[in-house]
Amino acid sequence: MTRATPSRFSPNYLQQLPEDLAKYIQRHGLDKELGRLEGWASSTEKRYTEVEEWQIDNLILTYWHIACMYRHSAGAAFSRFLEGLKNGKILGTRCENCGRVLIPPRIFCEWCFKDVDKWVEHPGTGIISTYSLSYIGTDPRVRFEKPVIVAVIWFDGTVKAVNSSRTVLHAAGMLHKVYGVDPEKVHVGMRVKPVWRKPEERVGSILDIEYFAPVEGGA
Amino acid sequence: MSIESFYEYPAGVALSRFLEGLRLGRLIASKCSACNHMIIPPRAYCLKCYRPIKEYQIIGEEGRIVTYTRSLINIEGKPANPPVTWVFVKFEGVDGGLLHVLDSTINPQIGMRVRPVFREQRIGSILDIKWFTAV
């Protein structure tokens, strides 16, 4: 099997590309990037197919770029929830049929298939149901020296457990970050409470809660 | 929220040959050694008898316009100046065909005989063909 040489970027190539794609390539220095080309080259070096006729002598690469902006409507339940956060309150709904407190709130109960219109306020204290220590960003190439503690917080008084096993059937809960504790010391079951941004800084976002912090004296 | 992503596509077995052909100023079709079916853009497998393709052939560059449209707006929905004429061109004895842009000075007609105009600097891209023009 002959080794295929993947095509490389050339100034000519950039001239032919649509403007936004050419700009993207230059902005990210991809025209100088060789790692991927070597990757493609080594993939053609190895046996890549069992179809005998399919020899690639000169692998040609092409490029494409998409950028989309989205504006999401928060909907009936989340709009009220975000409005609550702006006012420093964690709001949920309660299903009058099964009694569950629903945080994140919804205006229907997916267990009972009933409308839910009773709103409740929760102080936001709870326990860490599970956590992880993220050493990478959304872009996995970004590495943090000190990890970010990410946790699911279950709110006090909302946990429905099954007696026969350790499995929890339902809990009002939220994904957020935890600060104010050594990553080595954070644990499942740790008691936490929300730390709010200053009222004038709140905008109606999940980030109006800056983070969750350990409750003093809590285990 | 935004999503921005960049993609890199290897042209694969058949289209790498096609693009390499364009770089050299030629149109390449695939030809099935079993049933002689020819198609452009080329495939790595025969669409008639589903066997892998071994042969690729240079075809004559003269084709005919099968259908066309004039786009008065660009990809962002703004007025295109000048308007762009898109043509679908078929070639004698070859299945399939090519979608491309027509020479802006030509008034398109269905059945019109056209040929590709290659750019001087070619890199192995569909844009190595500048546009199709009347024969």
Added chain:
Amino acid sequence: MRKRVAIVGAGMTYFRSMLPMTPQEMVFEAARKSLDDCGLEFKDIDAVVSGSAPDAFDGYHHKGLVGVEPSGAYGKPYSRVFVGGGTGVGVAVAGWWHVASGAFKRVLVVAWEKMSHPYPHAQPLFKTIFDPVIEQPLGPNLIWIFALEMRRYMEAHKLSKELIARVAVKNKGNALDHPYAQLGAKITVEDVLKSPVLVWPVHRLDISPSSDGAVALVFASEEEAKKITDTPVWIEGVGACLDSQFWTNRDLAYPYYVYLAAQQAYKMAGITNPLKEIDVFEPYDPFTYKELHHLDALLGKPGLAPKLLAEGQLERDGDYPTCPSGGLLGVGNPIAAAGLMKVAELYWQLSGRAGKRQVPNACVGVAQAWGDLMQVAQVVVCRS
């Protein structure tokens, strides 16, 4: 009246991090091999069911259509099935509906993935799975959900990372015998624990590699199957179940939805005691702990899988061979293709064609895939 459905042929491409072929060419290679395997031609196929991951991984709209031409679906019913990470087994479940309903006699089931298209990595596209209103602002990474689920699972059964790492050792070792595998290797528990931490408790070697690949199977009705082959493998039960998207309200320690999907499939197959009656297990293993987490649910006994692992029972020569193929950790994880690879492995194991990977006297097997925000379960039970 439900028709019996058999798998009569299978084929796959190599799983590699960067396959130079186009998705169309990969689909053709897998489909051609699966038909050659059972001596059929494309014209013999009545309908095609296909599966592939989100369009965002390829960057063009409705990428399912690329499967039409190379699978010979011209002028035939063709559909693309999508149930997130569960797609690979979901596509087999959907293929089963086609034949079991009596509507089609011979169906080609194909799944493919080309994860090397997005540059530099598919990872930033994965984050779009999180809720845009209340989760995305936190800047999540897909590995978060695995790390959170893994930590909860470890807490529930007091599991050590050392034990869980043995899944990677086992599966990468098993993959050494798989001719199409990307990452077969002899590694140690220490290698896993010393690999870089990405999102603790998840290390790099806890994760299956992103990959390109395609897999195809041929399904046939009972009458047809008997004409086509002497060694059909019967799909005796299928199950599918989804849980709520409000995942912070659930206990991540036990995938109850996987249990429910498995129970549907067992009921259909007449299996009452999976531990005794099933010879080969192919649970979904994109991450090390996931194999145990899913096996718990397939066995209906939370916490049992880690015990069996510790006793060495999940090895290919153990009492409960699990991922004898090498799984996603060893063979590779081209998402939809990886799930269907597990069903293909059941076909090879139960028809006695698994070569060096063969589990002796394997008659009954289960394959399962999982996906989305920890909520999708797809299960297939086969018998020779």
